[in-house]
Amino acid sequence: MERRPWILLAPALVTIVMLVVVPMSFILVYSFYENIDLAVDRVAFQFSNWQALFLDNYYRIAIWKTLRLSVIVTVLAAVLGYIPAYFIAMTKFRQRWLLLLLLILPFWISFIIRTLSWIHILGNQGALNGLLQWLGVIDAPLQMMFTEATVIVGFLHVFLPYMILNVYVSLEGIDRNLEPAARTLGATPWQAFLEVTLPLSLPGLAAGCLLVFVLTGGSYVTPLILGGPSDYLFGNLIHDAVVSELNWPMGATLSFTLLVLLGAVVVAYSRLMGLNQLSKAFR
Amino acid sequence: MKKIDSTKRYEILRERMGNGDVDRRTFMGLLGAAGITTGVSGGIMVGMAQQARAAGTTLNFEGWGGVVSEALRKNAFDPYEAATGNTVVDSTFGGENEVLTKIKAAGNTDGHNILHSSGVSWYQRWVDAGYGSELNEANIPNLANVMEAIIAPFRAITPNSLSAVPYDYGTTGIAYNTKYVTKEEAEALGANLLLKKELKGKIGGWGDAANRAWYGALQSGQDPNNIEDWDAVWDKAREHRDLVLKYWSSGAELMDLLAKEEIYVTEAWSGRVAALQEQGHPIAYMDPKNGLAWMESMFVLKGSPMAEAEELLNFMLDPATSIAVAEGQKYPSSLDPNKVPMTDAIKALPAYDPTGKLANLVFRDPVTWNPLEKDYTAAWNRVAKGG
Amino acid sequence: MRAWGLIRLYTILVYVFMFAPIAVVLMLAFNNSQFGGFPIEGFSLRWFYKLAENEAIVRAFKTSLSLGLLTALVATTIGILASLALVRYEFRGKDLITTMLISPVLVPETVLAVGLLIFLRWLHMPRSFLLLLLGHSIIALPFVVLVVQARLVGIKKEYEEAARSLGASPFQTFLTITLPLLLPAVFAGALFAFTISFDNITATIFWRPTGMETVPTQIFGMLRNSVSPEINALGFVMIVITVGVPLLAGALARYFARKKT
Numbered sequence: 049m050e051r052r053p054w055i056l057l058a059p060a061l062v063t064i065v066m067l068v069v070v071p072m073s074f075i076l077v078y079s080f081y082e083n084i085d086l087a088v089d090r091v092a093f094q095f096s097n098w099q100a101l102f103l104d105n106y107y108r109i110a111i112w113k114t115l116r117l118s119v120i121v122t123v124l125a126a127v128l129g130y131i132p133a134y135f136i137a138m139t140k141f142r143q144r145w146l147l148l149l150l151l152i153l154p155f156w157i158s159f160i161i162r163t164l165s166w167i168h169i170l171g172n173q174g175a176l177n178g179l180l181q182w183l184g185v186i187d188a189p190l191q192m193m194f195t196e197a198t199v200i201v202g203f204l205h206v207f208l209p210y211m212i213l214n215v216y217v218s219l220e221g222i223d224r225n226l227e228p229a230a231r232t233l234g235a236t237p238w239q240a241f242l243e244v245t246l247p248l249s250l251p252g253l254a255a256g257c258l259l260v261f262v263l264t265g266g267s268y269v270t271p272l273i274l275g276g277p278s279d280y281l282f283g284n285l286i287h288d289a290v291v292s293e294l295n296w297p298m299g300a301t302l303s304f305t306l307l308v309l310l311g312a313v314v315v316a317y318s319r320l321m322g323l324n325q326l327s328k329a330f331r
Numbered sequence: 332m333k334k335i336d337s338t339k340r341y342e343i344l345r346e347r348m349g350n351g352d353v354d355r356r357t358f359m360g361l362l363g364a365a366g367i368t369t370g371v372s373g374g375i376m377v378g379m380a381q382q383a384r385a386a387g388t389t390l391n392f393e394g395w396g397g398v399v400s401e402a403l404r405k406n407a408f409d410p411y412e413a414a415t416g417n418t419v420v421d422s423t424f425g426g427e428n429e430v431l432t433k434i435k436a437a438g439n440t441d442g443h444n445i446l447h448s449s450g451v452s453w454y455q456r457w458v459d460a461g462y463g464s465e466l467n468e469a470n471i472p473n474l475a476n477v478m479e480a481i482i483a484p485f486r487a488i489t490p491n492s493l494s495a496v497p498y499d500y501g502t503t504g505i506a507y508n509t510k511y512v513t514k515e516e517a518e519a520l521g522a523n524l525l526l527k528k529e530l531k532g533k534i535g536g537w538g539d540a541a542n543r544a545w546y547g548a549l550q551s552g553q554d555p556n557n558i559e560d561w562d563a564v565w566d567k568a569r570e571h572r573d574l575v576l577k578y579w580s581s582g583a584e585l586m587d588l589l590a591k592e593e594i595y596v597t598e599a600w601s602g603r604v605a606a607l608q609e610q611g612h613p614i615a616y617m618d619p620k621n622g623l624a625w626m627e628s629m630f631v632l633k634g635s636p637m638a639e640a641e642e643l644l645n646f647m648l649d650p651a652t653s654i655a656v657a658e659g660q661k662y663p664s665s666l667d668p669n670k671v672p673m674t675d676a677i678k679a680l681p682a683y684d685p686t687g688k689l690a691n692l693v694f695r696d697p698v699t700w701n702p703l704e705k706d707y708t709a710a711w712n713r714v715a716k717g718g
Numbered sequence: 719m720r721a722w723g724l725i726r727l728y729t730i731l732v733y734v735f736m737f738a739p740i741a742v743v744l745m746l747a748f749n750n751s752q753f754g755g756f757p758i759e760g761f762s763l764r765w766f767y768k769l770a771e772n773e774a775i776v777r778a779f780k781t782s783l784s785l786g787l788l789t790a791l792v793a794t795t796i797g798i799l800a801s802l803a804l805v806r807y808e809f810r811g812k813d814l815i816t817t818m819l820i821s822p823v824l825v826p827e828t829v830l831a832v833g834l835l836i837f838l839r840w841l842h843m844p845r846s847f848l849l850l851l852l853g854h855s856i857i858a859l860p861f862v863v864l865v866v867q868a869r870l871v872g873i874k875k876e877y878e879e880a881a882r883s884l885g886a887s888p889f890q891t892f893l894t895i896t897l898p899l900l901l902p903a904v905f906a907g908a909l910f911a912f913t914i915s916f917d918n919i920t921a922t923i924f925w926r927p928t929g930m931e932t933v934p935t936q937i938f939g940m941l942r943n944s945v946s947p948e949i950n951a952l953g954f955v956m957i958v959i960t961v962g963v964p965l966l967a968g969a970l971a972r973y974f975a976r977k978k979t
Contacts, residue, residue, distance in 0.1 A: 052888075053807035060800035060819060060859060067856050068821050071833030074840075086705050087431055087460065106713060128732055135729040143968075148909070149961060154736060155913035156960065157743050157953035158937045161945060164587065165739040168746070173591045175742065191532065193593060194577045208736060210861070213906045217865050220902045221872035237721060251871040255864040262823050272580065277572050280716055286826050288712045291428050292540065293705065296832070303829040310824040311817050318816040321871070391928045396939025397946060400774070420929035423939025429923060436835035441844065442928035581941040606944060610751065660943055 072307070078300035087294040097301040107285065107302070111309070114282040117196075118264040121203045125260045126253060128204065129211030133252075134245075136212070137219035148216070151209040163202055163273045170198055194276040202274040203264055210263070211256035218252025219245070251321065258317045262310045282306055388417045388639045393430060394447035396423030398659035406652035407643070414646075417639050427453050434462070440632045444640060447498070448630035451484045452541070452704070454495055455697040457630055463494035464631045470641035471496065473648035478667040480689040481626055488697065495628035496644050498653070501662040502682040502692065503542060503625065504618040506589060506599035506607075514615065517596075521619040522549035524596055526567070531574045535588050535597030538578030540711035541700065543568050545623050546598060555621055556696040561707075568714050578715065589614050601681040602661035609661075616681045624682070624692035626665065744957065747950035765951040772948060778936040779952070782916050785847075785854060785932065789915035790908040792855040797862030797907055798900070802892075804863075805870040806878075820860040827857070831924035845927045853925050854918060858911035865910065869903035870896075 079097055082090045101107050136147045154162055169175045170192040177189040192198065222245060230240035268283035286306065290299035392408070394400055400421055408419040424430055427448060434440050440462060448454060457463055468474055474482075474496055481497040505524060507517050511533070517524055525534055525546065536543070547564035548555040550571070558564060576594055579585045582603045588594045589604075590612050604616040618624075629647060631640045646652065650671045657664040658676050666673075667687040677683060684692065750760035769775060800819055804812065822830065834853065838845065873896065881891040897904070919934040926935065937949055 050807060050809065053803035053809050056799040056803035056807075057815065059796040060863075061815070063796065063852060063856055064818050064821065064859070067834055067852060068825065068830065069818065071830065071837040072821075072825060074836045075829055075833045083705075086456070086708070087435060106716070106718060110716075128735075131725055132729040132732045135725050143965075146961070146965070148906070149964075150733065151736065152909050152913050153957055153960065154740050155917045156956040157740060158934050158949065159917050159919065160934070160937065160941065161743060161949055161953070162739050164583070164945070165742045167587055167591060167593070168742040169738055171591050171593055175738075205736065205739065208732070210910070213910065214865050214868055217869045217903045217906050218872050221869055221899070248872065252865075252868040255868040258820075259823070259861065259864055262820070266823065266826055268826070273584070277575055277578060277715060278717055283826055284716075285712075287828060290828050290832070291432070292712065293708045294428060294431070295705075295709075299829065303826055306826060307821070307824050311821070314817045314820050314824065315813050318813045321867070393928075394939075395942045396936065397943050399943070400939075422929050422931060423935060425923060425938050425941075432832060433835065433924060436832050436839060436924075437845075438839045582943050583941040583945045586944045603944070 075300045076304060078296050079304055081297040081300075083295040083297045089297055097298050100298070101301055101305060107282075107305075110280065110282045110285050111305075113280070114265055115309075117200070117203075117281065118261050121200055121207065121264045122257050122261045124200065125204055125207055125211045126257055129208050129256065130215055130253065133212045133215035133219055136216050137222075138224075148213070151212055154205070154209070159206065160269070160273070162205070163270060166198060166202055166205075166274060167193060170201070194274065194279075196275065196279055199271050199275045199279050202270045203267070206270070207260045207263055210259045214256035214259065215249060215252045218255075219249045222248045254317060254320060258314065261313060265310050265313075266306065387415070388636050390417060390419050390636070390639055390643055391442055391444045392419055392421040392447075392643075393424045393443065393445070394421065395660075399447070399656055402655040402659040403647065403652065406655045407646040407649065411643050411646040415639070415642060417643075419643065431456075431460070434632075440634045443632050444635040445643070446630045446632065448495060448628050450625045450627070450695065451488070452695060452697045452701055454485055454628060454630065455488050455701050457632070458489055458494060459701075462633050463489060464633045464635060464637060464640075465492040466494065466496070466631060466641055466644070467637065468493065470638065471645045471648065473645050473650075476650065476666045476670045477648065478665060478687050478689065480687070481665050484626075484694060484697075485628065495630035496648060497626050497628045497665040498647070499657060499660070499662040499665055500624065500626040500682065500689070500692075501601045502618050503537065503545075503598055503600055503623040504604075504616055504681070505622070506597055506604045506614050506616050508589070508592060508595040509613045509615050511595045517615070517617055522546055522622075525598070526550060526570055526574065527596070528574065530595060532576050533593075533595040534571070534574045534576060535585075535594035536571060536575050536578050537585075537598045538580050538715065540708040541695070541704070542598060542623065543571075543711050543714075544707050545695070546571075549619060549621055555623070556693070556699055558699075561710075565710060565714055568711065572714065572717075605661040605680050618682070621693050624689070624694050626694070627662070740953075740957070743950045744954050746947060747954040749947060749950075751947075765947040766955075768946075769948045769951045769955070774931065775933070775936055775948065775952060778931040778933050781930060782932040782934075785851060786912040786916040788851050789854040789858055790911040792851065793858040793862050793911040794904060794908045796855070797859050797911075798866055798904065800859075801863050801866040801870055802896075805867055806875070819863050822856045823860045827918075827920040828924075830857075831921040835924060845925055847927065847930070850922065850925045850927075850930075853921055854915040855911070857918060857921060858914045861910040861914065862907035865907050866900065866903045869900055873899045 078089075080093045080095070082092045082094055082096065084090050136144060139147075141147070167174065171177070172189040172191065172193070176192070177186075180186045181189065226244045226248075227237075227240045230244050231237065235243060265281070266283055268281055268287045271279045271281055271284060282302070283306070286299055286302045289295045289302055392403075394403065400423065404421060408421060412418060424446075427446060430443060430446060434443060448457065477497055481500060482493070485493055485495060485497060505517070505522070507524065511530075512524065520527065525536065527534075536546075544558070544564055545555045547567040548558050550567040551560065551563035553560065553563070577588060579588055579597070582600060585597065585599055586603050586607055589597065589599070589607060590610075599616065601616060604614055607614045608616075629644055631637070631644070648666070650666060653664040653666050654674055654677060657680075658674065661680055663677055663680050663683045664671075664673070668685055669687045678685065682692075747765055748761050748763070750762035750764065804816060831853075834849075835845075838849070843849075877895050877899070878891050881895045882888070886894065917934060918932075919938055922932055922935055923938070926932070933952070937945065940946055940949070
C-alpha cells in the first residue's frame with residue numbers, strides 16, 4: 049500500500065479523530081445512559097432511548113419533514129445558484145473578485161441578525177408589503193412571515209453562497225475554448241452547454257448540493273426564528289432534548305441518528321464522485 | 332478555573348507529576364500543548380494575561396450582556412476593581428442551561444463564579460445539583476436594603492444560608508396592541524385574551540415550557556401553583572397553539588413581533604413592554620389574575636473565592652448600581668423602596684411594587700414545579716410540534 | 719448574446735436577493751430609533767458613536783478577526799492536503815475517510831461541542847483559545863475539502879505527470895503546476911473557513927475560555943433585551959472595509975496610472 053496519501057491525510061485525520069470521532073464516541077456511550085431528571089443521568093447500558101426513537105411516530109415525522117425540506121432547499125439552491133456561478137466564471141468583467149467577495153459579505157452580519165431581518169422585508173410592515181401597497185397591487189398587507197416558505201427563503205439566503213462558490217470553482221477550471229469548439233461542430237449554444245460545460249461542472253454542483261443538503265438537514269435556528277409553530281426539523285428535537293430538557297442520553301441518541309442519516313448521503317456522494325472520475329477516464 | 336498563565340500552568344503540572352497524578356508522557360504532551368497554546372494565542376491573549384497578572388483574585392461573572400453588563404461594569408465592577416485590586420471578568424451567556432451544560436461537561440465549576448440567575452427554580456436547581464455556596468451575610472451590608480419579601484423564597488430553599496442575593500424582579504403578563512384590543516376587553520378576558528379566536532394568526536406566545544404550563548393553568552381555571560388536571564392545561568396549550576402565529580424565544584424577538592404588528596397579543600416580559608412603550612409603540616401591558624412573577628438573583632457557585640465574591644455582591648447591591656441596572660434593563664430593583672428612594676423611571680415600570688411587600692405578585696413555587704419539570708418540558712415540546 | 723443578457727439579469731436578481739436583508743440592516747444602522755424598522759424615523763449617526771465607545775464589541779471584533787484568519791490558514795492547509803490524497807490516489811476505505819472528513823457538518827454543533835468538552839475533561843485540559851481555533855478549523859474543514867476536491871477533479875492528471883516526467887519533484891510539481899491551477903479553490907476554501915469561523919455561535923459558546931467573546935457571542939447575549947442598532951453599525955463598518963478599501967485602492971491606482979501617461 050502506498051504511504052503518500054496517508055501522509056497527506058494525516059493532519060486532517062488526526063484532528064478529526066481527536067476532535068470529532070473520539071468525542072462522538074463519548075456521546076454514543078451516552079445514548080445508553082438513562083436520564084432520571086433534568087441534567088441528572090444514570091450510568092447504564094439500556095436501550096430505552098433507542099427504543100423510543102424507533103417506536104415513536106414523533107421522531108419519524110420529524111425525519112420525514114427534515115428530508116423533505118432539505119431536498120426542496122437543495123434543488124432550489126442548485127437552480128438559483130448555478131446561473132450566477134456560470135456568470136461569474138464566464139464574465140469578462142475585470143473585477144471578478146468583487147463578485148465573489150460580495151457573496152460572502154452577508155456573513156459579516158451575524159447570522160441571527162440576518163435571519164431576523166427577513167421580518168423587515170417580508171413582514172406586515174416590511175419593505176415588500178410597503179412596496180406592493182405603494183404600487184396599489186394590494187390593499188392590505190399580505191401575511192408572509194412565519195410559514196414554511198419563509199423558512200426556505202431563510203435557508204436559501206444562508207446557503208446560496210456555498211452553492212455558488214462550489215459551482216464557480218469547477219466552472220472556472222473549464223477550458224473556455226470548449227464551448228466555441230462545440231459550436232463550430234454544429235451544436236446550438238444550449239447543446240454546447242449541455243454536452244460540454246454542464247458535465248464538466250458536475251463535481252462542483254454535486255459538492256454544492258451535498259453541502260446545502262447536509263447543512264439544511266442539521267439546522268434548527270432558522271425554523272425557530274422564521275417558522276411558525278409547525279415548522280421544525282430533526283435538529284430542533286435534538287436542541288429541545290439537549291438544551292431545554294437537559295436530557296443528554298436522548299439528545300445523544302437523536303444526534304447519532306442524524307449523523308447516520310446524513311452520513312449515508314455523504315457515502316452516496318463519495319461513490320458518485322468516484323464514478324464520475326471513472327467515466328472521465330474512459331472518455 | 333482562575334486565569335492562569337503558562338508559568339503557573341507549568342508549575343501546577345510539575346506539582347501534579349511530583350504527586351504521581353500525571354505520568355511523564357502525559358506531562359510532556361500537556362507541556363507541549365501548553366506551549367502551543369501560548370505560542371498561537373499569545374498575541375490575542377496578551378491583554379487578558381495582563382489582566383490576570385495584575386490581579387489578586389479573578390471573579391468570573393456571567394450575565395445577559397448589553398445594557399445590564401454596561402451598567403454593572405460602570406457602577407459596580409470598575410469601582411470594585413479599583414477598590415480591591417481584584418479583577419472581574421464579565422461575559423455574556425445565552426441562558427443558564429448553557430452554563431449548566433458546560434459545568435456538567437467539564438465536571439467542575441472552574442471559570443464560573445457568579446451568575447445572573449433567573450427565578451427561584453434555577454436557584455433550587457443549582458443548589459440541588461450541589462453547586463450552591465454559603466454566603467456570609469455579614470460581608471454584604473447592602474443586603475439589609477433588599478426587600479424581605481423577595482429574599483424569603485430563597486431562604487425557604489436554603490434556610491441556613493443564602494447562595495445568591497435577589498437582584499431584580501418582573502412579571503410575565505400579557506401585552507396587547509391598543510389599536511386592536513381595548514383595555515376593557517383585555518381586562519375582562521384576562522389570560523383568555525390569548526385564546527380569542529377572532530385574533531387567530533395575530534397571537535403570539537413565549538415558547539418556554541414552564542410559561543406555557545402556567546398560562547394553560549390560568550386558562551383552564553386552575554391555581555398555577557397547584558395544578559391538578561394537566562390534561563386540561565395541555566388542551567388549552569393546544570387551543571392556543573392553533574391560533575398562534577409565532578412562539579418567540581428571546582426579548583429581541585418579542586419586541587420585534589409586537590412593534591411591527593405581526594402579533595397583537597402575546598405573553599410578554601414586563602421590562603420589554605416598558606421599553607416598547609418608551610419608544611411610543613401603542614402596546615399596553617396587564618398582569619392577569621395570578622399572572623406569573625419572577626425574580627432574578629446573583630448566584631455564587633460553589634468553589635468561588637467567597638470573601639471576594641461577597642464584597643462584589645455588596646458593590647452590585649449598592650443603590651446607585653442597582654438603580655442604574657434597573658433603568659437599563661427595565662426591571663425593578665430588589666431593593667426595598669421604603670428604604671431606598673427609587674427614581675421616577677423605576678416607579679413607572681410595569682410590575683413595580685411601591686409597597687415593597689410583593690404581596691400582589693404570584694411567584695412560581697419550586698416545590699410543586701421543579702419535580703415535574705422533566706415531564707412538563709417533554710410534554711410541551713411535543714404539543715408545540717403538533718402533538 | 720440575448721441569452722447572456724438573461725444570465726446577467728438573473729445573476730443581478732440573485733444578488734439582489736442576497737443583499738436585501740443586508741441592505742435593510744445597513745439602512746437601519748442610520749435609523750435614529752432604538753428599534754423598530756421601517757419607516758426610518760430619522761437619519762442619525764448615533765449608533766456609530768456608540769459603537770466606537772463600546773470597547774467590548776471592538777475587542778470581540780478583534781478576537782473574531784484573528785480567530786477567523788487563523789482558522790482559514792489551518793483549515794485550508796490541512797484541507798488541501800487531504801483533498802490531494804482523496805482525488806489523486808486510490809486506496810481502500812475512501813468512502814469512510816470522506817465521510818469522516820465531512821462529519822463535522824453532519825453532527826449537530828451542540829452535540830459536537832458537548833462531546834468535545836467531555837473529552838477535554840477526560841484529558842484534564844481547560845478550554846483555551848487553541849481549542850477554539852482547532853474546533854473552528856474542523857467545522858470549516860468539510861467546506862474546504864469539498865470545494866478543493868471539486869476543483870482537483872477538473873485538473874487533469876496529465877499536467878502533473880508531464881511536469882514529473884520533465885524531472886520535477888512531487889513537491890515542485892505541486893507548487894508550480896497544481897497549486898496555481900487550484901488557486902480559485904484555495905481562495906474559495908479560505909473564504910469559507912474565515913466566514914464560518916467569523917459567524918459561528920453554537921460551538922463557540924461552549925468552547926471559548928471564560929471571558930472571551932467573539933462578535934456573535936457578544937450579539938447573542940443582547941437578544942434578551944432587544945438587539946442594539948450598534949450591531950447594524952458594526953455590519954456597515956465591516957462591509958465598507960471589505961469592499962470599499964480594495965475598490966478605492968484599485969481606483970486610486972488606476973487614476974494615478976492614467977495621470978502619468
